[in-house]
Amino acid sequence: xxxxxxxxCAYGVGVGPGDPELITLKAVRILQEADVIxxxxxxxxxxxxxxxxxKTVPEIMKKEMVSISVPMTYDRLxxxxxxxxxxxxxxxxxxxxxDVAFLILGDPTIYSSFSYYRRILDEKGYRTEIISGVPSFxxxxxxxxxxxxxxxxxxxxxxxxxxxxxKKDYSGTTVYMKTGKKLSNLKALIDQSQYEVYAVQNCGMExxxxxYGEEELPDQxxxxxTVITKEIRSK
Numbered sequence: 001x002x003x004x005x006x007x008x009c010a011y012g013v014g015v016g017p018g019d020p021e022l023i024t025l026k027a028v029r030i031l032q033e034a035d036v037i038x039x040x041x042x043x044x045x046x047x048x049x050x051x052x053x054x055k056t057v058p059e060i061m062k063k064e065m066v067s068i069s070v071p072m073t074y075d076r077l078x079x080x081x082x083x084x085x086x087x088x089x090x091x092x093x094x095x096x097x098x099d100v101a102f103l104i105l106g107d108p109t110i111y112s113s114f115s116y117y118r119r120i121l122d123e124k125g126y127r128t129e130i131i132s133g134v135p136s137f138x139x140x141x142x143x144x145x146x147x148x149x150x151x152x153x154x155x156x157x158x159x160x161x162x163x164x165x166x167k168k169d170y171s172g173t174t175v176y177m178k179t180g181k182k183l184s185n186l187k188a189l190i191d192q193s194q195y196e197v198y199a200v201q202n203c204g205m206e207x208x209x210x211x212y213g214e215e216e217l218p219d220q221x222x223x224x225x226t227v228i229t230k231e232i233r234s235k
Contacts, residue, residue, distance in 0.1 A: 008094040010121055012114035014107040014133015017224075018048070018204025020055040022134045030131055031057045034101035036093045040070045040113050048205075048224070049103035066093070068102070070113050079116075087120035094126050105224075107133045111159050111177065137175040140200035140226045143210065148228070149173050160186065161223065176227040184219040186227060194232055201225040 011030050016022035031037065031053060037060045039047040044065060054060055066089065071082040093100050108114045108130045118128045137157065141148045149155045154172035161178040166185050176186060179199075190197055192214050199211040201221050211217050217227070 007127065008097055008099050009127040009129055010090050010094060010100045010102065010118070011129050011131055012104050012108035012112065012118060013053075013101045013131040014104050015049050015053045015056075016134040016204065017106050017136035017139045018052060018202060018208070019139065020052055022139060022204065023053065023056045024131070024133065027053075027131050027133060028057055031060055031101050033099065034063070035098035036064045036066060036100045037103065038066045038068055038090060038100050039103040040068055042067055042069060047103065049105045052105070053103050064093075064098070066090075066100075068113075068117075083116040084120055087117045087124075090117060091121060091124065091126060094121075104133065105136075107135045110135055110157070136177065136203055136224070136226050137228065140198075140203045140228065143200055143203055143208075144198050144212075144228070146198065146228075146230070148175070153231075160227070172231055174229045176229075178223055179221060179225045179227050180223040181220055183217060183221045183225065183227070187214055187217050187219070190214050190229060195229040196232060197227070197229050199225060199227045 011034065013027050013030055015027060039050045041047040044050050044067060068086045068089065069082065071079045090100050102114050102117070104112050104114050121128050137148065149172060156170045156174045158174065158176050159178060160166060160176040160182045161180050166182060166189060179186060197214045199217055201209040202224050203226065
């Protein structure tokens with residue numbers, strides 16, 4: 001049986017998209033107070049969220065660290081098994097009386113690995129809490145100095161890297177997250193007479209690149225590339 005009266009908590013901490021200055025004050029406090037720092041990947045240096053967080057909260061280097069493997073497969077049975085095993089690893093620290101801060105790139109509520117572990121931990125009676133972070137598409141729009149939506153416009157957010165088929169039939173603004181190898185497919189769908197096209201690769205990181213217009217987009221990009229298309233409004 002799991003002890004539902006425990007006060008220890010597993011935090012999903014959003015560290016923003018790349019710029020260490022975009023980490024919230026609340027995230028800084030949680031990282032300073034947590035006993036254990038967890039992140040995705042086999043090694044810390046492979047975790048973009050850790051590389052961002054350590055620049056703002058260098059004291060986390062002295063804390064107990066745990067790397068959580070993320071299943072790189074579309075097999076749901078394999079995913080469920082690895083998510084459960086990873087959640088059990090986090091639960092072991094909670095049972096030992098330690099708070100765990102799981103570092104998440106961007107915001108933990110948007111296509112985040114923490115969502116799977118949070119659900120499992122919640123079902124087993126452990127405390128969890130989400131610490132919001134700046135989403136990549138908001139930071140990308142700010143970097144481009146554009147608005148995402150105005151007045152009655154709609155906005156659609158799609159995980160491009162995980163879609164079998166990309167479609168361009170949305171009104172208003174569409175955000176394609178983590179386009180990576182799907183960028184050439186997306187370019188072929190965009191009608192520049194109908195849409196303004198923008199993209200930011202590795203937003204806020206040292207190797208950041210900004211693209212204006214479909215003609216500037218490369219055929220392939222890094223995994224962390226956000227493409228924004230805005231429907232051109234008639235005057």
